[in-house]
Amino acid sequence: MDLLKRLRAICGPGHVSDVLADRMCYRRDCGPTPGGVPDIVTRPESTAEVVAIIKAANEARKPIFIWGRATTFVDFGVKEGCIVLALDLMNRILEIDLENQVVTAETGAIWHAVDSELNRLGWEMTVPGGGGMFSCTIGGTVAYNAVPHGITEYGITGGHVVSLEVVLPDGTVIRTGSASNTDAPLNIERGANGTDLAGLFIGSCGTLGVITEVTMRIHRVPECERFLFYAFDNVDDCVDAASAIQSQQAATFLVGLFGGPKPAGVEGEAFLHTIIRDNTAEADRRVRAARICCETFRGRPQDPEGTRRYWTEHMYSWLRNTTASAYYGSRPYYCPEVAGFITTQALKEAIPALHEYVATNADFARTGMRIKGFDVYFSPNAAYLWVDTLYPEFSAEAKEVGLRVRAEIAELLFSRWMSPGGIVAGIAPYIMHRLGTAFELLKTLKAVLDPNSILNPGVLGLGGDND
């Protein structure tokens, strides 16, 4: 039986396509560069079907690219001639367990849809999801360990995973944490049963296994939310205020703006949005603490309505007091971002260096490139800096310049201050070689788990042509 027939037998004929028009739609995520055109697109409905597809791919030595909703910036991960494993049909919530404060969902469930179901009960996942929450999948978000909203208090996405069901590259199905005890498979504790196997797959971008089920922690929706917005006349004051708020553990989410368009109607050089979620008494205390931090460093309070709308609508435009339509509409621009973790105080060096890079780069003006933002999500102890440049993708020259700028900014930041969060293919070449023996270990793990280099070969520089 040829591979196509075999896959159709596994998934049903309606869930497998080799039509070129279909295949053209599965070669690119939100990143700027298309990958290869896959040979076959599959849409399994169960873990058993995923297992069967992986076994078939191994026998045929055909690589697989794992497709959640492709809302990441992995970029050119899809290998020419591969099988796309689209997981969007595996989208059920399997259990909302209020007693044990966890939710278990199939990998393709939309992150925000899971939270919406929880919200009806007055609960939510303990981490709010990343910028793609409205359309990204829960499995993909974990696989790429997305930097979430609310990272200042809640930390990164992967920290909230309780257990995973994973199909390994040879088709073996494992469960992690307390759920791995086959005699008492309970989704209650990630740290149970020894080695943190979930951690092996969180952030591995599908290179080591296919996440098919995810169990996340949940909690009650906090009683109240408070919002603050401050403007500063220089980067240093803003950074010091942010650092003080981190020390006070005052913010649920602290977002700094250090470049790009300034918030409409506000004077200043740097800006801090603060979101606080807690019970009323504690929220009021944290508001007082955050205010003191900002005003100690000469911050000027502003109307926080944009902050509130940003948080409730999850539209970045509101960080700049701008409606989504004005901000995103009529903007034929594409964003080849570079982002990563940096110490809070190092922002005082990195931000001026970025401004200098832009000011001395004539390509920006010549090709119509813009700075979308040098925006920072402050984590509990550090900063996650997004460097977003925009170029008009309709212009081939602008795109070429845009990708070169991404490379130069990645080199600048990764060589001095920064390590990326979700590693996109476009920036992997600028970071993986810096990981030294850690990268060697990753390569060894990849070779052991996936000797045929079936799963997402090439992503993170693992497998495929990199071997």
Place this chain on the structure above:
Amino acid sequence: MTEHHDDTLALQTVAQSTYECLRCAFCFDLSWLGTEANLCPSYAWGAFESYGARGRIAIARAILEGELEYDESLISRVFACTECRACSEHCFKYIDTVKIYAQMREDMAKRGLIPPGLAATADVLAEKHNIYDKPHEKRLSWLKDRSRVDKSAPVAFFVGCTPSYVRRTLARDTYAVLDASGIDFTVLSDEWCCGHPFLAAGQRERAAEVMRHNVDVLKSLGVERMVFECPGCMRAFREDIPEVLGEPLPFEVVHVTEELARQVEAGRLQFDVYQSGAVVTYHDPCTLGRGLGIYDAPRTIIEAMPGMRLAEMNRHGRDSYCCGAGSFVRYDFPEFTDQTGVERFREVESTGAQVVLTACPACVTQLQYIRGQIESNVRVLDLISLVKRVGRWR
């Protein structure tokens, strides 16, 4: 990338828009409503991304960049779309997705790649000036009183093909409502189809011909304002005619629900009780809502009806789900139409309503058909017919 090969492609006119797509996938579903909330009926039916907006735009780019050619595999992927505009309405980048599809349809029409049912309908329309293959001279057979026909008047009631030929009660009810409102209006003996079916079939030149005809006839009667019951016809006038003919529309256009809502707000229109304690729900026609931005007027009317409670569906307003009637897809993709209609009607039933109201002849037809298919007890009524029944004008 960005090599734009064939300058003769209609798609070239919207090439830049296709490059605006961020691929965010906001066009697929309504995650804020939970895990089972389809947004795009085509994607829900066609299953692969090529049936959704993000996929269609990827296809458009592939065509522009010479990586893909129009062929028969694209017929269902481009034409099995009700043009419900849910994708456009929810686009993160505010892309006019339907405009991109229209250019793809135009390119495909030039290559003979129109689905057969729609192609045949367009040919009938070219000959008979209506989509139902009925004699043109029977267009006003629903109207006994001929006193308003072709008379000079400031207002014209543009009836549309469906009310003229297959939902004649609705034509009569709308006429009666306008008459009771004291409006000085006319109807046309030589009204032709609005032209939208030609655009759905990618036949722009044929659309231009009927649009020109209608505009000239209306001008000759001194019309200043047009009233529509059919949202599709209204959108063809308000949005398509200026674009296709390249000139501004010389008339104000208004939907009859807007006219009636104004009368309600002014206290000139009141209602008798329809059914005491009745629970109704309202299905937003895609073209009336997302296509024309009219969400409030029908609700203003419904909420003014005594003894009636409006129970909204989970997906309503800009989030409303298509009933499957749009863009003549039933001619070629009946399974798609039925699947979409059943999903919508199940949502109607979930409200506990005894009646589903809407304000579009195509939606009424589709919902009544689906009601029969699934043997639902929920009645389907056009809002204008209900107004005719219980309205009292001062």
